[in-house]
Amino acid sequence: MNKTETVENKLTDLKKTLAYYETFSCVQCGYCLPACPTYQTMGKETHSPRGRINLVKMTAEGKLTNLNLLADSIDKCLGCRACETACPTGVRYGKIYESAKSLLHLREEESSPSKGWKNILLHSVIPNKKRLNRLANFVWFYQKSGLQKIARHSGFLRLLPNHLGEFEALLPTLPSPVERAKRPVRFPAQGKPKYRVAFFTGCVMDAIFEKINRLSMQLLQKAGCEVVMIEGETCCGALHAHTGDLETAKQLAKQNITAFEQAANREPLDFIVNNAGGCGAMLIEYDHLFRGDPEWEPRARTFVEKTRDISQVLTMTGPLPIVKQTNQKKEVVTYQRSCHMTNVQKVTKEPLQLIRSIPGIELREMENPDKCCGSAGIYNIVNYNESMDILDDKMSTVKNTGATTIITTNPGCLLQMKMGIIREGLQDKVRAVHLVELLAEACGIEI
Amino acid sequence: MTQFQSKLLDEIKRIISDQRRVLWEEHDLYSYSFDASFGTYLPDVVVQPVTTDEVVKLVKFANQYKIPITPRGHSTCLSGGPLPVQGGIVCDMSKMNQKLLIDEEDLVAIVSPGVLTSQIHKAAEEKGLMYPPDPSSSGVSTIGGNLAENSGGPRGLKYGVTKDYVIGLEVVTPEGEVIRTGGRTVKNVTGYDLTKLIVGSEGTLGIITEAILRLIPKPPASETLMAIFDDLVDSGRAISKVLSSGILPSKLELMDQASIAAVENYEPCGLPTDAEAILLIEVDGHPHAVADEIASVREICKQVGAREIRMAKNDKERQELWKARKLVSPAIAKIKPTKISEDATVPRSKIPDMFKRLKEIRAKYNIDLVVFGHAGDGNLHPNIIADKRDKEEMRRVEQAVSEIFAAAIELGGTLSGEHGIGTMKAPFMEMELGTVGLEMMRRIKKAWDPNNIMNPGKIFPEPGQKLVLTDE
Numbered sequence: 001m002n003k004t005e006t007v008e009n010k011l012t013d014l015k016k017t018l019a020y021y022e023t024f025s026c027v028q029c030g031y032c033l034p035a036c037p038t039y040q041t042m043g044k045e046t047h048s049p050r051g052r053i054n055l056v057k058m059t060a061e062g063k064l065t066n067l068n069l070l071a072d073s074i075d076k077c078l079g080c081r082a083c084e085t086a087c088p089t090g091v092r093y094g095k096i097y098e099s100a101k102s103l104l105h106l107r108e109e110e111s112s113p114s115k116g117w118k119n120i121l122l123h124s125v126i127p128n129k130k131r132l133n134r135l136a137n138f139v140w141f142y143q144k145s146g147l148q149k150i151a152r153h154s155g156f157l158r159l160l161p162n163h164l165g166e167f168e169a170l171l172p173t174l175p176s177p178v179e180r181a182k183r184p185v186r187f188p189a190q191g192k193p194k195y196r197v198a199f200f201t202g203c204v205m206d207a208i209f210e211k212i213n214r215l216s217m218q219l220l221q222k223a224g225c226e227v228v229m230i231e232g233e234t235c236c237g238a239l240h241a242h243t244g245d246l247e248t249a250k251q252l253a254k255q256n257i258t259a260f261e262q263a264a265n266r267e268p269l270d271f272i273v274n275n276a277g278g279c280g281a282m283l284i285e286y287d288h289l290f291r292g293d294p295e296w297e298p299r300a301r302t303f304v305e306k307t308r309d310i311s312q313v314l315t316m317t318g319p320l321p322i323v324k325q326t327n328q329k330k331e332v333v334t335y336q337r338s339c340h341m342t343n344v345q346k347v348t349k350e351p352l353q354l355i356r357s358i359p360g361i362e363l364r365e366m367e368n369p370d371k372c373c374g375s376a377g378i379y380n381i382v383n384y385n386e387s388m389d390i391l392d393d394k395m396s397t398v399k400n401t402g403a404t405t406i407i408t409t410n411p412g413c414l415l416q417m418k419m420g421i422i423r424e425g426l427q428d429k430v431r432a433v434h435l436v437e438l439l440a441e442a443c444g445i446e447i
Numbered sequence: 448m449t450q451f452q453s454k455l456l457d458e459i460k461r462i463i464s465d466q467r468r469v470l471w472e473e474h475d476l477y478s479y480s481f482d483a484s485f486g487t488y489l490p491d492v493v494v495q496p497v498t499t500d501e502v503v504k505l506v507k508f509a510n511q512y513k514i515p516i517t518p519r520g521h522s523t524c525l526s527g528g529p530l531p532v533q534g535g536i537v538c539d540m541s542k543m544n545q546k547l548l549i550d551e552e553d554l555v556a557i558v559s560p561g562v563l564t565s566q567i568h569k570a571a572e573e574k575g576l577m578y579p580p581d582p583s584s585s586g587v588s589t590i591g592g593n594l595a596e597n598s599g600g601p602r603g604l605k606y607g608v609t610k611d612y613v614i615g616l617e618v619v620t621p622e623g624e625v626i627r628t629g630g631r632t633v634k635n636v637t638g639y640d641l642t643k644l645i646v647g648s649e650g651t652l653g654i655i656t657e658a659i660l661r662l663i664p665k666p667p668a669s670e671t672l673m674a675i676f677d678d679l680v681d682s683g684r685a686i687s688k689v690l691s692s693g694i695l696p697s698k699l700e701l702m703d704q705a706s707i708a709a710v711e712n713y714e715p716c717g718l719p720t721d722a723e724a725i726l727l728i729e730v731d732g733h734p735h736a737v738a739d740e741i742a743s744v745r746e747i748c749k750q751v752g753a754r755e756i757r758m759a760k761n762d763k764e765r766q767e768l769w770k771a772r773k774l775v776s777p778a779i780a781k782i783k784p785t786k787i788s789e790d791a792t793v794p795r796s797k798i799p800d801m802f803k804r805l806k807e808i809r810a811k812y813n814i815d816l817v818v819f820g821h822a823g824d825g826n827l828h829p830n831i832i833a834d835k836r837d838k839e840e841m842r843r844v845e846q847a848v849s850e851i852f853a854a855a856i857e858l859g860g861t862l863s864g865e866h867g868i869g870t871m872k873a874p875f876m877e878m879e880l881g882t883v884g885l886e887m888m889r890r891i892k893k894a895w896d897p898n899n900i901m902n903p904g905k906i907f908p909e910p911g912q913k914l915v916l917t918d919e
Contacts, residue, residue, distance in 0.1 A: 024784040024835060029483045030523040030587050034563070043495070043542060044470060045478035045522075058477050058487075069474035089780035 007106055017106075019099040020060040025091045026053045032093075035086035037372045038076055041389040046073050049083035049093055056100050067107055074100045076386055078379055079242050080339035080372035094344070095288075098241060105244030118378070122243065126203045127235045127252055133180070136207040140174040163384045170418045175210050183210075187217045187227040194224035194317050198263055200256075200274040200283065200307075203235035205411050212411075214447055215440040216275045216310055222443055223317040228269070232259035236274075238282035238340075242377050246289070253286050254296065257303045272303065275310045275436055277338025277410035278377065280345050283307045309341060310436065311350035311409070323444040324359060332362050333438070334403035336394070336417055338410035339372045351409055351435055358442045366397040375416035387416075388423070395420040398430075406432040452491050455514070455536075459494060462504040468495040468542065479537045482522040482529045484871055485916055490517070490531040495542040499617065499625060499656040502538070506654065507623030509536055509900050517902045518650040520561065520589030525788055527869030528596055528649045532904035538654060540591045546657065549574050553631050555614070556660040560591025564598075567660070577665040579606035582865070594655050597647030599865030601698045604823035605731075606663075608865060610646045615659035618645055621652070621896035631659055644891070649867050650902040652895045669697065669731035670741035671765045673757040674748040675722045679703065682724035683799035685751040686822055689728065690795060692747060694740045698729040699823025706775045706819040713778035716771045722754065726822070727772055775819045782815060785835040787844060787916065791855035792826040792864030804854040805829050812847040814840075826864035841917045848914060852878065873908040 010017045032049040033039050045051035055073050058064040077097060084093050125131050142148050151157055157165030189196075197220060201213050217227045233256050237249035260272060274280045287304050290296035314320065335355060341347050355363050374380060374390030398406060398420070406421075408414045417432035424430075440446075448456075448471065456471055463469050470479070470493040479493045491514075496502045509516040515535030522529045531537050544561030549570050556567055556578060564578075564585035571578045582588060582598040592598075594616075599608040615629035618641075629635050629642040645652055676682040686699060702710070702725045707718050718725065726748070730740045745756055759765040780786060793801045802818070805827075809816040820828025829851055833844050852862055852875045862872045862879050877885050889907060892899075 025780065027483060027780070027784075027786055028481050028522075029584065030521050031584070033521055033587050043467075044475065044493075046470070046475050048478070051478040054481060055474055055477060064473060064477055066473060069472060073474055073478075088776050089786075090777050 007110060010106055011103070011110070014060045014062065014103070017099065017103050018056050018060045019092075019096045020057065022092055022096050022099075023053050023057040023060070025089060026050055027089055028054070029088065031088055032083035032086050035082040035371075037078060037080065037082070037374065037390045037393075038386065041393060042076065042386065047076050049087075052077060052100075053091070053093065053096055056096055059100075067104065070100065071104050074104060076383060078339070078372050078374065078376035078390075080376060081343040082339060082370060082372065085343045085370070094285075098244070098246065101242065101244030102246050103244070118243070118382070122240055122245065123248065126239065127248070129203075129234065132203055132207045136174055136180070136210070137177045139171060139208075140176055143171075143173060144176075162381050164381070166419065166422075167381070167415070169422065170415045171208065172211065174208070180210060183214060185229045185231075187221040189224050189226040190222050191224050193226050195270040195313070196226045196228065196268065197271045197273045197313065198230045198260060198269045199227050200233060200236075200272055200279065201229065202274065202276050202279050202411075205276050205279070209411050209414070209434070211447060212275065212434045212436050215445060216273075216436045218445050218447075219320075219436060219440055219443065220273065220310070220313065222321055222445065223314055225313065225317065227273075228263065228267075230256075230259050230263045230272075232262070234259075236279040236282040238278050239377050241282060241289075249282075250289055253289055253300065256283075257286065257296070257299050260303055260306075261299070269306065271308045271313055272306045273308055273310050273313050275409070275434070277309070277341030277345065277347075278412060280307065280309050280347075281340030284345055309345060309347045309350070309409070311354055312347060314439070315350040315353055320354070320357060320439060320443055322358060322442045324442040330360055330362050331405060332364055332401070332403045333405040333407055334364055334366050334398055334401045335369060335407045336366070336373055336398070336413055337370055338408065338413050339370075339376075341409055342370055351407075354435065354439060355407060358438070364401040364403055366401050366403075368397060373413050373416045373420070375410075375412035377412060380412075380416060380419075391416060391420050391423065395424050399424065399426075404430055405438070406430065407435050407438055408432060409435050449491075455492050458508055459492060459505070459536075462508065463494055463496065463501060468497070469493075470495075479519070479522075479539065480531070482519075482524040482527060484525050484527045484530075484869065486527065486530055486532075486870065488530045488532050489534065490537040491534050493537045493539055495539045497542050497545070499619065502543075502619045502654055502656055503623050503625060505536070505538065506619050506621065510622050510898055513898050513900060515903050516900055518591070518595070518654045520592030520595075521587050522592075523584040523588045524592065524596060524867065524869065525790075526596070526863065526867040526871045528867050528902070528905060529592070530870060532870060535900075540654070541589055543591075543656070544589075549576065549662070550631075551576070554662045555631055556662055558590050558658050558660060560589060560594070560655050560658070562590050564588050564590050564593055571662050572665060575665055576662040578612065578660055578662055580609045580612060590658060590660075591655050594646050594658055595648065595650045596867040597865070599821070599826065601700055601821050603821060603826065603865070604699055605695045605697045610643055612661045613642055613646050613658060614661050616642050616645055616655055617657035618653040618655055621898070621901040625656075626653075629659065633661060647867070649869060649905050651892060651905055652901065654901075666697070666731035666733075668734040668737045669729055669765075670737050671727065671729045671759045671768050672741060672745055672748075673768045673771075674726045674728065674753040675719060675755040675757075676724045676726070676752070677722060677754050678752070679723040679802055680799055681752045682726055683802065685726060685748050685753065686798060687795065688747050688751060689744055690823065692743060694730065694743060696728050696744070696823060697731040698727065699821070700727040700772055701725070701819060701822035701827070702727075702772060702775060703818040705815075705817040706779065707771075709778040709782060709817065710771055710774045713781055714774055716774070718771055719755075725771070727768060772819070775817070779817055779830060779832050783832045783834045785833045787831040787833065787848065788866070789829050789831070789848060789851055790826060790864045790866045791829070791851055791860060791862060792824070793855050793858045793860035795823070795825050797858040797860065798822060798825055798827070800858055801825075801827060801854065801860075804858075805851070808847050808850050808854070811850075812843045814843055814847050816847070821864075824864070825860065835917065838917055845914050845916050848916075849875070868906045870905060871914065873906060874912045874914050876906065876908055
């Protein structure tokens with residue numbers, strides 16, 4: 001059977017391609033409605049979890065035949081999976097959603113294969129460390145050379161598609177190519193070594209937030225971990241899986257699992273640590289990705305069992321060596337949770353415990369702290385208006401806390417919070433940081 | 448788009464200025480075609496009004512052209528109330544949620560129909576007051592839906608159901624007129640009690656656009672215990688002894704052996720799987736009274752032969768005890784995907800008889816039946832777990848459900864304690880009410896809604912209508 005035939009089969013045998021049987025576990029009770037950010041802002045069942053599940057079912061049964069209408073509902077989903085946490089019957093929404101994404105992806109490939117910026121970004125840049133580095137170096141050059149000033153003054157940025165000009169303003173100052181190359185591949189533990197951990201640098205995280213990666217490794221080091229980098233690791237595949245490209249996601253997963261196995265063969269490793277809520281969620285579901293695959297499922301499970309968010313490891317290593325002065329003025333902070341960390345990884349207590357361990361900090365929770373900020377991978381670029389409605393809701397609850405620091409645990413959320421601060425005109429009063437930055441600051445780690 | 452649809456839309460867009468609140472595309476229609484019961488029915492258009500004036504114009508239009516109109520809230524209904532069984536207009540009231548006023552002097556809440564029940568709970572509690580009805584869906588259900596279906600909840604035993612707390616309504620009649628019933632006074636005997644007639648009428652007599660709800664002072668304390676029984680009949684005796692001892696618990700919930708086993712299998716909570724029944728009893732009120740009462744309840748359970756009694760010492764332990772009950776739904780959903788939740792209710796004294804009948808029905812039709820529910824008020828919630836795709840099994844379930852209804856009525860009970868009639872129980876109405884009883888209700892419907900446009904196809908059975916739980 002050639003490839004076209006397979007695709008055609010998948011597009012016609014909808015009950016098999018879509019997670020049809022999974023949809024039966026939804027009893028349509030509606031408990032997911034208040035948890036769903038898009039139902040709240042867009043106001044109709046078409047954009048609610050049970051509405052989406054029903055549309056997948058109707059499509060599989062051949063009742064809804066217009067796939068554009070299915071796409072209208074599915075593509076507006078953030079994939080935050082807050083509905084799974086709210087669901088009283090344990091419906092695996094993620095699986096249903098991904099099956100629909102995958103179907104829509106196949107159809108798109110059929111009509112216009114490998115076209116568009118999304119495709120180039122996902123297939124040619126993100127999984128390729130060299131190209132990502134080159135891109136990061138270009139951004140560094142752009143920031144340092146004066147090009148950025150020219151671009152900002154010329155109004156050129158406003159001409160970019162998908163509001164990309166607005167995202168440009170959010171980029172942190174990037175390290176120079178020389179600094180980047182100088183980063184060691186091993187950070188020895190300080191004090192008595194407690195664990196040896198592999199650090200998962202990620203793709204976007206390492207390109208744009210290299211500083212946070214470096215701070216993470218130094219924090220782990222200070223907490224008594226020997227940190228090693230995994231040679232040959234690549235993007236976790238979350239962005240691909242969420243756009244329905246499960247094949248690429250699997251390829252990337254295999255590459256990561258293999259790279260980790262090779263590293264673990266050289267020396268025993270206690271954990272694979274990541275610092276991005278979204279990546280971590282993808283990594284801990286690698287075994288789901290290979291369900292039923294006799295070779296890869298067990299290999300993936302070993303990988304999953306070792307995977308931890310950095311907050312989990314920092315909690316296990318005992319109290320952090322905090323040096324922060326306590327006589328400083330109290331800093332009011334609020335914590336915007338990463339949906340994937342909360343709803344998929346179920347890591348909820350550790351970040352709070354770490355935040356509360358810093359003297360001189362007052363944590364004031366916002367209303368609905370578990371609600372998505374609207375960043376959701378590349379959702380804020382693809383569905384800019386819908387995302388900004390969700391962000392504006394979020395920012396009103398942030399403002400009510402009076403916090404001057406917003407803490408996040410995922411790069412996407414961090415950028416989105418920075419965007420929110422600009423939209424509210426609070427640049428001089430409020431900052432957004434990754435939890436790691438706040439902890440590093442308290443421990444006196446600087447780069 | 449059909450010709451009918453495009454004509455409808457032209458008119459409706461004149462009534463609703465914001466086009467985003469008029470939905471007509473196929474995927475939107477599918478999204479408003481279901482509730483938490485059975486069946487898929489496509490409306491021709493969905494409208495989301497936000498003012499009484501919009502509702503009035505919409506209903507007038509529907510009445511003029513004899514187009515069916517079905518009001519709905521968040522469609523958490525278990526009996527089919529919000530299903531547009533004859534197509535036409537679905538009137539989604541969930542966007543009409545602007546008003547939520549608590550008047551501490553008159554002890555009332557004045558609310559728009561789209562307000563969530565849990566928002567009323569929260570607003571009342573902030574002022575030290577309580578709105579007692581708490582259906583388990585209160586976090587998502589709208590008060591409008593609760594009013595239409597006359598929802599209950601675990602506090603029904605002590606505090607009653609929704610109708611016991613409604614003293615005034617604003618209603619758009621099926622002919623598009625606005626009336627006010629009742630008012631802000633607890634005492635009101637002026638004329639027929641239209642308030643109580645509208646509450647529980649399932650959207651067949653009009654659309655509620657505002658409600659005045661009675662509030663009570665919030666009890667300052669509560670205590671919970673769990674009693675485990677080897678024998679189901681003993682637990683039944685414990686229930687009647689507690690209730691005749693001068694104590695009125697705020698909640699009295701039961702889990703049978705099947706539900707205990709399902710929970711332990713799903714998430715072990717340390718419950719004995721060989722026990723035949725577990726009772727969860729909560730009392731509320733003044734701290735001194737509560738301490739006294741929970742001690743008496745404990746004594747009674749012991750006397751009757753409870754094998755073990757667990758008392759909660761603090762809030763955390765209290766939540767631990769209730770956790771088992773909360774886990775029943777997800778636990779049984781793991782057995783098979785389709786859950787048919789019934790709410791046939793019997794007089795308290797008949798609880799042990801009803802248990803016996805349920806056991807017989809379970810054996811006769813070889814079905815997965817678990818019982819967990821508001822035992823204190825006879826609202827037992829037999830739940831049948833099945834697989835909708837298994838046609839043969841569903842036929843057996845249909846027969847079993849019919850027999851459950853018959854048993855409840857024979858024992859002096861009722862078809863529905865809190866979920867409503869809708870489409871699911873319409874075929875059994877005559878069995879409970881008799882020909883004349885049902886006919887009197889029909890006459891009321893006809894007088895209010897001469898063109899039969901308001902949520903047609905509910906409550907009253909079509910000739911020969913039977914319970915159908917499969918899609919075909």
